Amino acid sequence: MAAAGRRWRAPPLIANPWLRWAIAIGAVIYLALALMSLEVKWSRVCEGLDRGWTFVVAFAQPNFISRSEEIVEGIVESLTMTVVATVFGILISIPIGLGAARNIAPVPVYLVCRAIIAVSRTFQEVIVAILFVKMFGFGPLAGAVTLAFATIGFMGKLLAEDIEDIDPAQAEAIRATGASWPQLVNYGIQPQVMPRLLGLSLYRFDINFRESAVIGIVGAGGIGATLNTAFDRYEFDTAAAILITIIAIVMATEYGSSLLRRRLQ
Amino acid sequence: MPVTIGDGRREWQLRDRRGQIGLWLMWLVGTAITVAAIEQISGETIWAFVWDAPEQAADLLTRMVPPRWSYLDKIWSPLWDTINIATLGTLLAIVLGTPLGFLAARNTTPSVALVRPLALLIIVSSRSINSLIWALLLVAILGPGVLAGIFAIALRSIGFVGKLLYEAIEEIDLSQVEAIDATGASPAQTLAYGIVPQIMPAFAGISVYRWDINIRESTVVGLVGAGGIGLQLQSSISTLAWPQVTVIFIAIFVTVVASEWLSARIRHAII
Numbered sequence: 001m002a003a004a005g006r007r008w009r010a011p012p013l014i015a016n017p018w019l020r021w022a023i024a025i026g027a028v029i030y031l032a033l034a035l036m037s038l039e040v041k042w043s044r045v046c047e048g049l050d051r052g053w054t055f056v057v058a059f060a061q062p063n064f065i066s067r068s069e070e071i072v073e074g075i076v077e078s079l080t081m082t083v084v085a086t087v088f089g090i091l092i093s094i095p096i097g098l099g100a101a102r103n104i105a106p107v108p109v110y111l112v113c114r115a116i117i118a119v120s121r122t123f124q125e126v127i128v129a130i131l132f133v134k135m136f137g138f139g140p141l142a143g144a145v146t147l148a149f150a151t152i153g154f155m156g157k158l159l160a161e162d163i164e165d166i167d168p169a170q171a172e173a174i175r176a177t178g179a180s181w182p183q184l185v186n187y188g189i190q191p192q193v194m195p196r197l198l199g200l201s202l203y204r205f206d207i208n209f210r211e212s213a214v215i216g217i218v219g220a221g222g223i224g225a226t227l228n229t230a231f232d233r234y235e236f237d238t239a240a241a242i243l244i245t246i247i248a249i250v251m252a253t254e255y256g257s258s259l260l261r262r263r264l265q
Numbered sequence: 266m267p268v269t270i271g272d273g274r275r276e277w278q279l280r281d282r283r284g285q286i287g288l289w290l291m292w293l294v295g296t297a298i299t300v301a302a303i304e305q306i307s308g309e310t311i312w313a314f315v316w317d318a319p320e321q322a323a324d325l326l327t328r329m330v331p332p333r334w335s336y337l338d339k340i341w342s343p344l345w346d347t348i349n350i351a352t353l354g355t356l357l358a359i360v361l362g363t364p365l366g367f368l369a370a371r372n373t374t375p376s377v378a379l380v381r382p383l384a385l386l387i388i389v390s391s392r393s394i395n396s397l398i399w400a401l402l403l404v405a406i407l408g409p410g411v412l413a414g415i416f417a418i419a420l421r422s423i424g425f426v427g428k429l430l431y432e433a434i435e436e437i438d439l440s441q442v443e444a445i446d447a448t449g450a451s452p453a454q455t456l457a458y459g460i461v462p463q464i465m466p467a468f469a470g471i472s473v474y475r476w477d478i479n480i481r482e483s484t485v486v487g488l489v490g491a492g493g494i495g496l497q498l499q500s501s502i503s504t505l506a507w508p509q510v511t512v513i514f515i516a517i518f519v520t521v522v523a524s525e526w527l528s529a530r531i532r533h534a535i536i
Contacts, residue, residue: 010458010462030352034349034352034353035353037345037346037349038349038353038411038412038415039410039411040410040412041408041410044407044408045407045408045412047408048405048406048407048408049406051405051406052406052407055402055405055406076305077305077309079302080301080302080305080306081302081306083298083299083302084299084302084303084306087295087299118522119518122481122517122518122521122522123514123517123518123521124481124482124484124485126397126485126488127484127485127498127514127517130502131325134321134325135318135321135322135325136310136314136315136318137310137311137314137315139309139310139311140305140306140309140310141306141307141309141310141315144306210393210395211395213395213398214395214397214398217397217401217488217489218488221309224398227398227401228401231401231402231405234405239402243394243398246393246394247389247390247393247394250389250392250393251389251393254389
């Protein structure tokens with residue numbers, strides 16, 4: 001039997017051998033090019049390692065005390081920005097999400113809403129924050145508007161995809177009763193997407209808090225400004241305290257929102 | 266479902282009284298928190314600056330248009346750096362995040378009591394800290410440059426890769442693992458032939474998805490000095506060269522849309 005000496009081999013991930021080799025060779029060439037264009041000053045890195053060690057030491061003994069007022073103020077500001085941005089972002093994203101769902105919106109509305117979502121999703125929050133700080137001045141308002149803007153893209157896209165995936169039979173049944181468009185949305189679509197919408201809102205709350213910690217770097221309020229100052233002054237113990245606070249709050253909101261999500265879904 | 270019978274008619278309601286009151290309370294508390302937060306923010310806002318925002322926006326627009334296209338020649342190299350930051354950072358994160366995922370998954374971890382909580386802590390810490398903060402920290406340690414950007418992206422992505430991967434590992438079909446085990450396979454063979462093939466599509470999907478996110482993130486790490494197009498953006502903004510800013514925005518937009526398209530295509534092909 002010829003089969004007796006044959007060994008079994010796991011099938012490759014990409015079945016076409018040409019494509020497989022082309023991807024592998026392309027990846028190697030890219031890696032070589034990318035690594036070659038990397039300029040590393042090893043002397044500077046060695047010098048910095050000391051500073052890195054200082055940070056590790058500081059992290060072991062964070063200093064919450066000496067700047068406690070600034071930290072508390074920054075955290076409260078971050079949280080208020082998060083709340084306002086999440087609420088308004090979601091309120092605005094609902095009509096946009098409805099408009100961006102192909103199965104219930106006319107084509108012109110669909111295109112406009114998709115364009116808004118694309119722009120909001122493309123630009124990182126920090127870039128948007130720079131523009132809003134220029135328009136509204138320094139402070140938490142610019143931050144809240146930035147986060148709300150980012151929320152619109154995120155929620156709008158996911159809501160639209162959800163609406164496109166609904167069971168059309170229910171919507172058709174409502175339509176068959178002679179329902180108007182708002183009635184169709186309220187009775188045919190809303191019950192199907194509501195649980196996921198709530199879950200996503202809680203998830204977005206988490207994200208907004210995390211982002212609120214960085215947009216302060218460009219002047220949009222929140223804990224980021226305090227953190228940036230701490231790094232600029234090489235006050236690593238304060239920076240460590242701020243980072244630990246952020247991690248603790250993120251963990252708490254994540255835990256809380258996962259509990260709530262489990263109850264809602 | 267609660268039905269009340271009043272003057273001979275049966276009235277149907279979605280919720281019973283307790284549910285109704287609970288819902289109402291939730292709305293009340295939510296609204297109160299929101300209003301308090303709005304109050305707080307409006308107290309810290311200088312409204313004079315806000316009211317002239319439309320003028321500011323119009324002013325900004327006139328400065329930004331027309332874009333200075335000649336500047337495009339100067340941003341090819343930073344754009345290449347940006348893509349490298351995202352790609353190399355993602356690779357590094359995959360290399361470090363994959364073992365972390367196996368250590369954190371309940372069914373593959375060597376010890377549920379000791380190793381798993383530690384791995385979860387690393388995942389949560391990595392996820393909680395934005396890549397820009399990692400960049401801030403790494404620029405202070407490694408000095409400004411692309412290297413700091415790569416590490417910043419990698420450190421943020423480790424948690425992401427680890428979390429999604431361990432969730433995928435925990436959801437695998439155990440009967441396949443058992444079947445491999447029953448052939449007398451060693452633990453390493455069980456891993457390679459029982460678990461890895463099951464999570465491979467999820468793994469590839471996660472990697473490409475994170476790469477796509479990282480392209481977006483790598484455009485800003487330069488703002489704090491960690492290389493890439495953000496450096497150019499920062500210097501253009503601080504010299505008020507708005508026509509250049511427009512060119513950079515367009516470059517970022519095109520890059521991000523292209524990477525999103527590519528990642529969607531790859532994920533579609535895999536799954």
